[in-house]
Amino acid sequence: MRNGLINAVIAYTMWGLLPLYWKWFETMPAGEILSHRIIWSFVFVLGIIAVQKRWREFKQTLKNWKSLLPLAVSSVLITTNWLIFIWAVNNGHVIETSLGYYLTPLINVMLAVLFLREKPNRGQWLAVALAGAGVLLVTIDYGSFPWVSVSLAFSFGLYGLAKKRVTIDASIGLLTETTIVVPAALIYWSYLGTAHLDTAWSLPAASLILLLLSGAATALPLLFFAKAASRLPLSTLGFIQYIGPSITLILSVLVFKETISSVLLISFTLIWTALVVYAMASIRTPRAIQSAKAK
Template sequence: MIDTVVAPPASEGESQRGFLFALSAYFLWGLLPFFLKAVAHIPATEVVAHRVLWSVPVAGVVLLLLRRTAELKRAMGSPRTLMMAAATAAIITLNWGIYAWAIATDRALDTALGYYINPLVSIAMAAVLLREKLSRLQIAAVALAAFAVLVLTVEGGGVPWISLVLAFSFAIYGFFRKTLPIGPSQGFFLEVLIMSIPALAYIFWLQWTGQGHFRLDQPGNLALLVACGPASAVPLLLYAFGAKLLRYATIGIMQYIAPSMVFLIAVFIFKEPFSSERAVAFALIWMALALYTWPMLRALRVRAAR
């Protein structure tokens, strides 16, 4: 996912378009585990390298079609902006890598939990780093999430590190992405462009040593690896376009679509074990999210009544 500024919609028509863009993005993210299962026989590091590399032409074509290259040129001339983009690119690449590896190793439930926890981690970070005052509902939500993590720690005999790494890495990415002085689509292109340098070097090394799966005699693998680009870039760009046209409360509620889809896919299609302890932990998280989301729902109802 990608962070962006959410502005109030200018018209009902734009709001509807924004909703469709955002809904499409979350739906595609919800289906991403199927694609990652299809490439599960390929090491996650190689999959991520191709996700980065093949995202560059997709994002580049979108920028050219929208004629948004001027801001990108200014950003590429700023060493500070390039360093900040390199940092955010490294963080989101780590997030992608852990996610791909978790799906490939039958831990989709852990990824769903991570993205359920993510908004609660974000508000906790805002309280610690930005000294933002939390409401009672937000404090209760964070406390419930922490208790859920404790339940999973006791149940699994260790900290649920996959969920926590995904939640914290994306929260940190969102925090620093807001400081990047460039638009969301331009910022995404700059991030993947920067990461394409080490990604391309890694892919060349894999091919040179005979470990790579990007081979003409393996057309299935070749097609899957090229498809990593659209599978990564398209939902990110759709989200960026949708978020610009929707209110923050709407986006805040819609963000649960993808992890909910992943949860259902993990339990009913991938048949991952769902113990009673995990059920308790997820119930606690859902209660926490209900507390977190209630003010957003109330705000939407107030606006709708006007």
């Protein structure tokens, strides 16, 4: 449980800081950034597997349809999530991405109840209600249907559910996911080159190096997340996720100079209150079970 919490905190902190990273490439089309992100993630994880000498395990995963099917689903979901996120960050919608990841824990709780038969206690349901009220306030304040936020929330929530269905090692799973989508990325990459539409290779040297490192920037938080997902209930994992959008929200105001309203501040307070309530309720539940066993 503790290892799962540590991995989750690291993953969500890294994700919260990612808008700073993708802003370096705001002159590039989102599709081109995504193709590089997929390809260099594949190369990075391939290097990890090569160092660990786990080729046999990887080949067995590719032959095992029970593992390959949920990984194929998770691969499509995370790729969709990446594309929407990159486009939103580079088109001035950082606050919407923050809202999306605030929504995701609520989606996670719903999915956990529907598909994993997890049963939140009263304190956890209270936290869900508080967080839901906060998100509703933001949605009303936004003034229109936040398609970016909803798309990010559902794609990542379903990704987390798919990862719960996979029992293989995190690095093997991530390599399999990137292997599934890397052919499409290479085809798109080739198209950009032949049509002379590619912009990556004309970037300044420092930006190009950062783009090549996008594989590590992408893979590392996913590896931490996969380890956390295998150790924590989906609903608990979802509430720890508030770390990421909170960092992103702060960046959107202080760094990217997006406007923040008083309503957004109120919703922010409600959501963090929900996080504290959920954490306290989650801690008390195991203690109550232990006390009952002791009696």
